[in-house]
Amino acid sequence: MSIAEISRAVTKTFAKAGLAAVLVLAPAIVLAQPAPTAVAAVPAAAAASAAPAAADAAKTAAPAAVAQDNAYVPMRPTPGKGQPTAGAYGFQDQYSPTGREALRMHNALLMPVITAVTLVVLLLLLVTMAKFNRRANPVPAKFSHNTAIEVIWTLVPVLILVVIAVPSIRLLAHQYQAPAKGAVTVKVTGYQWYWGYTYPDNGGFEVISNILPADEAIKRGEQPQLGADNRMVVPAGEDIRLQTTGSDVIHSFSVPSLWFKLDAVPGRINEKVLHIDEPGVYYGQCSELCGVRHGYMPIVVEALPRPKFEAWVRSQGGTVGAPAAAAAKTAAVATAKTTGA
Numbered sequence: 001m002s003i004a005e006i007s008r009a010v011t012k013t014f015a016k017a018g019l020a021a022v023l024v025l026a027p028a029i030v031l032a033q034p035a036p037t038a039v040a041a042v043p044a045a046a047a048a049s050a051a052p053a054a055a056d057a058a059k060t061a062a063p064a065a066v067a068q069d070n071a072y073v074p075m076r077p078t079p080g081k082g083q084p085t086a087g088a089y090g091f092q093d094q095y096s097p098t099g100r101e102a103l104r105m106h107n108a109l110l111m112p113v114i115t116a117v118t119l120v121v122l123l124l125l126l127v128t129m130a131k132f133n134r135r136a137n138p139v140p141a142k143f144s145h146n147t148a149i150e151v152i153w154t155l156v157p158v159l160i161l162v163v164i165a166v167p168s169i170r171l172l173a174h175q176y177q178a179p180a181k182g183a184v185t186v187k188v189t190g191y192q193w194y195w196g197y198t199y200p201d202n203g204g205f206e207v208i209s210n211i212l213p214a215d216e217a218i219k220r221g222e223q224p225q226l227g228a229d230n231r232m233v234v235p236a237g238e239d240i241r242l243q244t245t246g247s248d249v250i251h252s253f254s255v256p257s258l259w260f261k262l263d264a265v266p267g268r269i270n271e272k273v274l275h276i277d278e279p280g281v282y283y284g285q286c287s288e289l290c291g292v293r294h295g296y297m298p299i300v301v302e303a304l305p306r307p308k309f310e311a312w313v314r315s316q317g318g319t320v321g322a323p324a325a326a327a328a329k330t331a332a333v334a335t336a337k338t339t340g341a
């Protein structure tokens with residue numbers, strides 16, 4: 001058998017195996033298609049319990065006009081912001097300080113270094129092929145060492161790595177910074193196959209978030225695979241303590257335009273500080289293979305100005321504590337009173 005015959009035989013076998021795999025998997029894929037109403041009962045119940053709370057909030061809010069201004073209406077996403085764009089490549093625009101820092105490092109340092117190294121190696125290969133083939137160089141040199149060049153090809157890569165390591169470690173340190181005092185805590189729980197958002201600082205209510213049917217998502221101006229019935233609503237422009245855990249298997253909570261991916265592991269809490277620069281809707285997806293509907297548990301983070309966030313919390317039946325600055329001020333006043341200063 002010639003090499004050509006062998007390669008033809010191998011290709012044929014692979015083609016057959018591929019076809020067989022498609023035939024075997026097709027029914028499984030069809031079976032795995034959405035049964036999106038499976039957990040729909042939960043949000044309905046949540047909505048029912050939220051209704052009286054909303055009425056309460058309206059009653060307690062002093063001027064009716066303010067309550068109306070701040071009433072929660074799901075924000076319509078801005079095309080190209082916080083979500084993928086058809087036909088685009090590269091990273092999404094970044095809306096968090098660490099995201100902007102990481103993207104800057106990628107664009108200004110990593111890509112130029114990678115490109116330069118690749119071009120230099122390509123150039124060396126081409127020169128070697130042209131100058132040292134059997135025809136151009138029939139009698140090759142016999143030496144095997146050159147101290148100068150060995151020092152150079154050891155030192156240059158070391159220097160390149162050091163230059164990359166400095167901003168890289170700085171970025172890592174920024175990502176592990178503790179959130180500011182008084183930061184809102186949001187605990188994200190991954191379930192098979194939806195997300196739960198708990199607000200322990202705001203009365204401990206949990207919002208259950210399921211994928212929207214494609215037609216409903218399009219109606220709301222969202223991308224079909226990315227829309228969710230309930231969103232993770234957070235305040236914009238301040239630190240958020242984001243915690244993740246899993247209730248059944250490992251999931252991963254990930255939002256590309258906020259530059260993070262945090263595993264949600266059963267029996268364990270992972271934590272990071274999240275800071276979203278400006279109001280907006282930011283989309284992500286579960287990023288750890290977690291079962292048949294892994295591809296159908298989108299993440300929608302909606303960042304709102306403080307007053308609107310608080311209105312949303314009240315509409316969910318939650319409570320709102322004083323924001324960090326106000327809390328600190330109250331504490332200071334209290335201390336001054338007790339010490340008689």
Ligand SMILES: [Cu+2]
Pocket residue numbers: 190191193250251252286287288289290294297
């Ligand atoms: Cu998952």
